[in-house]
Amino acid sequence: MWSSLERRLAAFVFGATLLPLSACGGRATEDVGSVVGVADELVIAAYSAPREAFERALIPAFEAEWKRTTGRSAKVRASYLGSGAQSRAVIQGFEADVAVLALESDVDKIARAGLIPNDWRTRTGANGTVARSLVVLAVRSGNPRGLHDWDDLGAADLEVLTPNPRTSGGAMWNLIAMYGSAALGPGGSAEAGVDRVRRVFRNVSVMDKGARESLVNFERGIGDVAITYEQEVHVARKAGRNYDYVIPPRTVAIDIPAAVIDGYARPRGHQALAEAFVAFLRRADAQPLWADWGFRPVGEAFAQPSHAAFPRLKADQTFAVAALGGWKSVMPSLFATRGSLTMAIEDVQATR
């Protein structure tokens, strides 16, 4: 008979072996102990979506280039968390040199805490954006339910997956895509936008806490359609999971901002390396690496990327958050506790 302690220990080991099953984020890349002290170090606070692009392509390429141009070895380590959580962690003392987040407003929060200069957008050009993506509809292979536009998601007997906007930056992009596609353009209005969100949310029965979790549930066979980033579908394809995606006739272009966190990088002597990394992320020769992992290029090539994996976009198929007044106006009017979309979602769910 085992003692109680042994029993608990065995149980814990059993539990730990199951752990990799869970699709939770937050893994920091491992430290290569021998290099530390000799190498230039850089710590990145990132959100979850660019993990594969960073780990498999961008970080190795940057480290190689740094070695080539300066003769010094660099060790770049990244932590991946939800955008909001990551931004809070940095404000509360997680000493990262660079922030790469899902929302401009999460970078602004760090700026308001005095760690990033307020002019971070203009400091590096391209409005601080290093890569882009789109909000798309992930559908089962062959699109059996014939889903092409947002209003199709309101059809009877359809199950839609989208993460919770209160816990996921990605979910906010999804809502902006739905809302903006009806609110902007000729004949559009705020009411039409809210109405579209309401119709889609009648079919939402699972709101996972993060964008990744939501797509993992879709891959498990839950739901008919998942609202997600184009880039997430490409990453899933690389991992051998096959399903299709549809780009709605009108959707939002996602800007992924990056900024050097001066408040931590400067005193630690990482400023030069941090600036080089952010500049590298935006450079033309880094764009194919981003593209390999599903991100669209910044600038002109966004709608017509040379990379074969991306469908071409029609003129006017995408809009920017700026068209809705930018995050500064969208956050209070749509997403606050009494924001119109928050209220719409709460209304819909109770009437079911």
Next chain:
Amino acid sequence: MTTTMTATTADVQPRSHSFPVGRATLRALAGGFLLVFVLLPLIAVARSVVDGGWATTWQALTSRVALSSIALTLWTAAIVAVVNGFMGTLTAWVLVRYRFPGHAAVNAIIDLPIAIPTLVTGVMLVVLYGPQQPIGAWFAGHGFKLLFAPAGIILALLFVTFPFVVRAVEPVLMEIDADQEEAAATLGASRRRTFVSVILPALAPALLTSCLLTFTRALGEFGSVVIVAGNIPRRTLTAPVYVFGAIESGETGAASAMSLLLIGLSALLIFAADRYARRRALRMGAR
């Protein structure tokens, strides 16, 4: 008389001195540990509620989403406490009274839910009961949604809190003398009567305390629930997941207010259970 007194003190003394440090040090250590690791975090939560102001707190707790999440949390936890109270007692009974092949294995499995990260529990349940899996599909075919519905919350909570009642009731059952039952039987009591008037009263304090513990543990469960519930406001959003949403949206005041409500409710229940158990123990001792 004097000798007896001396004997008694002599009996007691060595016990308190068998610890290598003095009484004052012991108290300071225990008190300090409690203060630093338990009380301080609780005070921090309470403080952030005060900082947020009463208006924020009131608004946070009485919004329609908050109210429905509290209601959902309370009724699912109550069902779980009752079901696990019953099934836990039954399991403890089987473990204590019967020897069967695999007894040791069953005994070991009972503690597993405590050791498994609750996030894994959630993932496990989705893999097992998901709508695309045989069991979930069968239920869905009969018009019953297992996961991403309150039923899923209950399934997760049943799993996570299972050991509490079993482990609390088990030692009490072991202590009940077979003599008492035999005496009752000899006096002509039926098996049911024996259970109701001999075993149940002895079990009651442990059963009630552990049911309340189950209930309070269920009130706070997050990791597994966030995965299986669906988290739809006013339908499948529980209070701990509401707290998580508030934190992620930067509404610290609302998060703290709801947390404090959950903590207060738990504290009240644990305190009540403790008092009841003590009173009960005193009465039993006096008999």
